[in-house]
Amino acid sequence: MTAKQNSHPDRDQMLKAIDSGRMPFRSHLERCEHCRLLYELLSCFRGQSPASLEYPSHRAVDRAAVIPVLVGPKAPLRTEVGRLVFDSWQHVPAAQLRAASRGLERRLRFSCRDITFEVVAERRPDGWEFSARVYRGDSPSCRFVLRAGRLRLLCDEHECFFWSGRHLPQKLVLLSSERQIAFAVSRRNPGGYQ
Amino acid sequence: MIDSVSNIWQKVLQGDDQQWSRLVRTLAPLVFTVARRAGLNERDAEDCAQQTWLALYKGRHDVKDPASLPAWLIRVVSRKAARMVRQRARQTEFGQEAESTSPTLLPDEELIRLERLGQLELAFGQLDERCRRVLRAIFFSPPELTYNDLAQELGMSPNSLGPTRTRCINKLRKILRNLGYL
Numbered sequence: 001m002t003a004k005q006n007s008h009p010d011r012d013q014m015l016k017a018i019d020s021g022r023m024p025f026r027s028h029l030e031r032c033e034h035c036r037l038l039y040e041l042l043s044c045f046r047g048q049s050p051a052s053l054e055y056p057s058h059r060a061v062d063r064a065a066v067i068p069v070l071v072g073p074k075a076p077l078r079t080e081v082g083r084l085v086f087d088s089w090q091h092v093p094a095a096q097l098r099a100a101s102r103g104l105e106r107r108l109r110f111s112c113r114d115i116t117f118e119v120v121a122e123r124r125p126d127g128w129e130f131s132a133r134v135y136r137g138d139s140p141s142c143r144f145v146l147r148a149g150r151l152r153l154l155c156d157e158h159e160c161f162f163w164s165g166r167h168l169p170q171k172l173v174l175l176s177s178e179r180q181i182a183f184a185v186s187r188r189n190p191g192g193y194q
Numbered sequence: 195m196i197d198s199v200s201n202i203w204q205k206v207l208q209g210d211d212q213q214w215s216r217l218v219r220t221l222a223p224l225v226f227t228v229a230r231r232a233g234l235n236e237r238d239a240e241d242c243a244q245q246t247w248l249a250l251y252k253g254r255h256d257v258k259d260p261a262s263l264p265a266w267l268i269r270v271v272s273r274k275a276a277r278m279v280r281q282r283a284r285q286t287e288f289g290q291e292a293e294s295t296s297p298t299l300l301p302d303e304e305l306i307r308l309e310r311l312g313q314l315e316l317a318f319g320q321l322d323e324r325c326r327r328v329l330r331a332i333f334f335s336p337p338e339l340t341y342n343d344l345a346q347e348l349g350m351s352p353n354s355l356g357p358t359r360t361r362c363i364n365k366l367r368k369i370l371r372n373l374g375y376l
Contacts, residue, residue: 034363040367041367053224054223054227054230055223056222059240060240060244061218061219063244064247067247068214178212
């Protein structure tokens with residue numbers, strides 16, 4: 001930045017003055033509020049820069065942003081209801097395949113306005129293991145807390161929710177500070193799986 | 195309209211979750227940076243930051259002065275990170291895999307420097323986008339850049355840069371005063 005025609009010191013001159021501890025334009029600063037402000041702020045910021053900070057991932061920030069939803073009592077929000085758009089158990093495979101799979105896995109996909117929510121349930125000897133994910137733009141899973149029964153879950157580093165239980169949940173709820181979306185898990189079971 | 199940290203914090207205390215989210219987004223880089231400087235890898239630093247935010251939320255009614263928030267966060271995350279680094283070092287001794295580096299505590303001068311950076315970040319976060327761009331250019335671009343260069347970079351006419359700078363500096367100064375920075 002070059003010096004102007006008038007006697008205002010430019011930024012370079014101010015930085016030099018700050019570094020050297022000598023201020024040849026002291027009397028100007030006493031008269032000129034604008035330069036005084038600029039000098040004051042440059043003194044504060046000298047050697048510092050916001051660029052010195054490191055930035056965490058969107059996922060990590062989103063997880064911290066939903067902490068009130070995770071731990072606090074939630075203020076009542078209007079509940080949106082998601083609809084089931086796919087249920088692997090409602091697509092009955094051929095009898096032989098059905099016998100082979102024995103309903104060891106169930107895949108569900110829900111939709112609610114801009115949100116797509118997928119759940120995979122896998123049968124284990126002592127119950128079920130679940131994984132779920134929200135799809136929509138940047139780290140959408142982590143913008144929500146998932147309520148599955150009494151559990152409140154945050155997404156993991158792969159932006160998935162993981163949990164286990166003895167039964168398939170009848171209802172899953174995605175919570176954020178602005179939204180509450182409920183998904184009912186259909187009990188219809190045309191495949192006759194247990 | 196620029197909302198002061200005090201206002202944001204008051205709303206957080208009244209249960210406004212969106213203001214909490216706003217606060218987190220503003221100060222998350224500061225908390226994460228302290229954890230990283232303490233020697234944690236990215237994943238551990240994110241976990242450490244998460245624990246710190248959780249601690250702040252649970253103890254939010256104990257933080258009376260919003261201007262002390264960056265200092266509070268730095269103190270807590272620094273302690274948690276040091277503990278985590280020690281744990282990782284012990285795991286390494288027992289032959290488990292660990293990516294963390296030197297298990298040293300951050301010196302006080304570095305904590306103070308980070309605290310000032312945090313307040314600066316907080317102040318910049320409260321400026322409108324135009325002022326943020328102008329002031330970052332004024333304060334942090336190389337001294338050899340001329341006004342015309344800066345104006346061109348900012349997509350402004352050289353004549354309007356001066357008045358905009360003055361207006362933005364006044365806003366920033368007001369915010370920094372609120373934060374106790376000046």
